[in-house]
Amino acid sequence: MSGKPVPEPTPDTQPFWDGCARGQLMLQRCRACGKPYFYPRPVCPACGSTDVEWFAASGRATLYSYVINHRPAPGFEADAPYAIAVVELAEGPRMMTNIVGVPNTPEDLVLDMALEVTFEPRGDISLPVFAPAGRAHAS
Amino acid sequence: MTATTGVIIAGAAETDALGKLPDKSTLQLHLEAAVNAVADAGLTLRDIDGLATVSAPGPVQVAHALGITPTYLDGTAVGGTSFLLHVRHAAAAIRAGYARTVLITHGESGRSRVGTAPFPRGGGSSIPGQFEAPYGTMGPTTAFTIPVLRYMKEYGLTHEQLAYVAVAQRKWAARNPRAMFRDLITVDDVLASRVVAWPFHLLECCLVTDGGGALVVTSADRAGEFRKPAVHVLGTGEASEAPMISQLADFTESRAFRLAGQAAFAEAGIAAADVRHLMIYDAFAHVPIYGLEALGFTAKGEAGAFIAAGNTEPGGRLPLNTNGGGLSYTHTGMYGMFAIQEGVRQVRGEAAAQVPDADISVVLGNGGMFATAGVLVLGREGR
Numbered sequence: 001m002s003g004k005p006v007p008e009p010t011p012d013t014q015p016f017w018d019g020c021a022r023g024q025l026m027l028q029r030c031r032a033c034g035k036p037y038f039y040p041r042p043v044c045p046a047c048g049s050t051d052v053e054w055f056a057a058s059g060r061a062t063l064y065s066y067v068i069n070h071r072p073a074p075g076f077e078a079d080a081p082y083a084i085a086v087v088e089l090a091e092g093p094r095m096m097t098n099i100v101g102v103p104n105t106p107e108d109l110v111l112d113m114a115l116e117v118t119f120e121p122r123g124d125i126s127l128p129v130f131a132p133a134g135r136a137h138a139s
Numbered sequence: 140m141t142a143t144t145g146v147i148i149a150g151a152a153e154t155d156a157l158g159k160l161p162d163k164s165t166l167q168l169h170l171e172a173a174v175n176a177v178a179d180a181g182l183t184l185r186d187i188d189g190l191a192t193v194s195a196p197g198p199v200q201v202a203h204a205l206g207i208t209p210t211y212l213d214g215t216a217v218g219g220t221s222f223l224l225h226v227r228h229a230a231a232a233i234r235a236g237y238a239r240t241v242l243i244t245h246g247e248s249g250r251s252r253v254g255t256a257p258f259p260r261g262g263g264s265s266i267p268g269q270f271e272a273p274y275g276t277m278g279p280t281t282a283f284t285i286p287v288l289r290y291m292k293e294y295g296l297t298h299e300q301l302a303y304v305a306v307a308q309r310k311w312a313a314r315n316p317r318a319m320f321r322d323l324i325t326v327d328d329v330l331a332s333r334v335v336a337w338p339f340h341l342l343e344c345c346l347v348t349d350g351g352g353a354l355v356v357t358s359a360d361r362a363g364e365f366r367k368p369a370v371h372v373l374g375t376g377e378a379s380e381a382p383m384i385s386q387l388a389d390f391t392e393s394r395a396f397r398l399a400g401q402a403a404f405a406e407a408g409i410a411a412a413d414v415r416h417l418m419i420y421d422a423f424a425h426v427p428i429y430g431l432e433a434l435g436f437t438a439k440g441e442a443g444a445f446i447a448a449g450n451t452e453p454g455g456r457l458p459l460n461t462n463g464g465g466l467s468y469t470h471t472g473m474y475g476m477f478a479i480q481e482g483v484r485q486v487r488g489e490a491a492a493q494v495p496d497a498d499i500s501v502v503l504g505n506g507g508m509f510a511t512a513g514v515l516v517l518g519r520e521g522r
Contacts, residue, residue: 004273004275005263005268005272005273006263006273007263007264007268007269007270007273008262008263008264008268008269009264009269010264010269013266013269039266039269039270039383039386064289064390065285065286065287065288065289065390066285066288067281067284067285067288067336067337067338067339068334068336068337069275069277069280069281069336070333070334070335070336070337071277071280071281071335071336072275072277073272073275073276073277073281074277075275076275079275081334081337082275084274084275084276084281084282084285084336085274085285086285086384086385086390094385094386095270095385096270096271096274096276096383096384096385097274098274098275106337106338111288111289111292112292122273127273
């Protein structure tokens with residue numbers, strides 16, 4: 001593909017990337033306090049417990065905030081201007097992503113719009129990105 | 140009379156020049172600032188027994204280059220606010236007797252990149268390398284800026300109010316011969332400048348410059364021994380939030396700013412109403428808005444209108460970023476040192492755009508992208 005950065009999984013993040021390869025967005029949840037969290041790590045940030053488990057998230061999210069970048073990072077030249085967004089997952093945690101399946105303009109990217117996860121190939125990795133709900137497979 | 144923290148800033152100076160300095164390496168900028176600050180205090184390098192600076196080149200390199208054998212080293216490197224934390228840590232070290240006179244240095248060939256480490260690319264296996272870089276971030280311009288749209292939606296901040304932050308600070312820069320950009324600008328000028336990362340335009344983003352600065356910190360009981368009036372460190376605070384912008388708890392506020400401010404104000408025994416001069420690290424135009432609210436100078440959601448009403452510009456009741464700030468004065472990459480320098484100059488009464496009665500100045504430093512914060516309360520008198 002392009003020269004876009006490819007995530008390199010580490011032991012603590014491997015289940016996340018394995019989930020992406022299966023088409024599942026995996027989050028962690030604390031078995032002690034019940035709170036889900038992202039990014040992958042072995043300690044619950046809410047209560048400090050190490051009794052944590054992986055689960056498949058719904059893939060539903062809303063658009064929390066973004067910028068539209070006009071100075072592309074290496075590998076993104078053909079995409080500019082492109083949105084770098086943060087979405088709020090239905091389960092609560094937030095993550096950075098790109099928005100696909102819709103023009104990346106201020107008019108088309110409305111905060112709190114409903115989104116759903118889809119996956120893009122990036123090197124050997126499947127990278128989670130988000131599209132307007134119902135359009136994830138139209139991109 | 141002693142300061143609350145027990146320490147003073149006895150010497151403070153910047154490099155001879157700021158801006159585009161391709162004939163100076165990063166290390167040279169450190170050393171020039173160090174020599175200038177020690178001379179400003181009326182001391183010699185032999186008087187220094189503590190050294191603090193960020194890694195690369197780091198305290199060992201700087202101490203060795205200056206012929207100093209420190210009994211106290213601090214290499215805290217948490218972004219552009221690191222130097223505020225160095226002051227705080229120096230206060231603790233001096234109180235503990237680990238050092239008597241601590242030199243804090245900054246030098247950065249941020250624009251010319253002479254003798255400096257390459258830009259860190261994050262690495263594909265780091266947490267930001269896995270969860271942010273793949274989405275096309277390229278430095279703070281593309282990430283530090285992300286929260287503001289959420290703030291605009293929640294609190295009604297307008298594009299014109301955001302632009303006005305740059306307009307207000309340029310009014311201060313126009314009074315400062317050392318500022319890089321001094322021509323007055325309008326909201327229309329800002330909004331007509333190139334879009335860098337919408338909603339941010341070029342004039343809402345900081346400069347990228349070369350330069351440095353240094354401080355000499357020592358115990359307050361020596362306040363009368365130096366060339367210039369002592370600047371008392373009345374209070375200090377430090378805090379952190381998230382290593383990635385996406386993980387901030389709330390995009391409409393900075394927890395680190397708030398906690399560092401609360402700690403510093405409590406130690407100094409002051410309230411916002413006592414503050415006569417304020418510096419807030421301004422890598423981008425929204426950061427002073429978040430800072431004003433985090434420190435309690437305005438209610439949540441009101442800082443944009445507060446700035447647009449002229450309160451922080453020359454003649455206003457809360458002079459803010461009186462050197463012109465990172466938007467107009469200078470920004471080497473780690474701006475915190477320059478914010479402290481202006482706070483010291485104002486308290487001493489020697490600033491280019493001097494504020495009347497600047498007996499208490501507050502400096503808020505940002506590290507990374509709302510990742511860390513440091514706050515210093517500086518005063519003319521000890522407490």
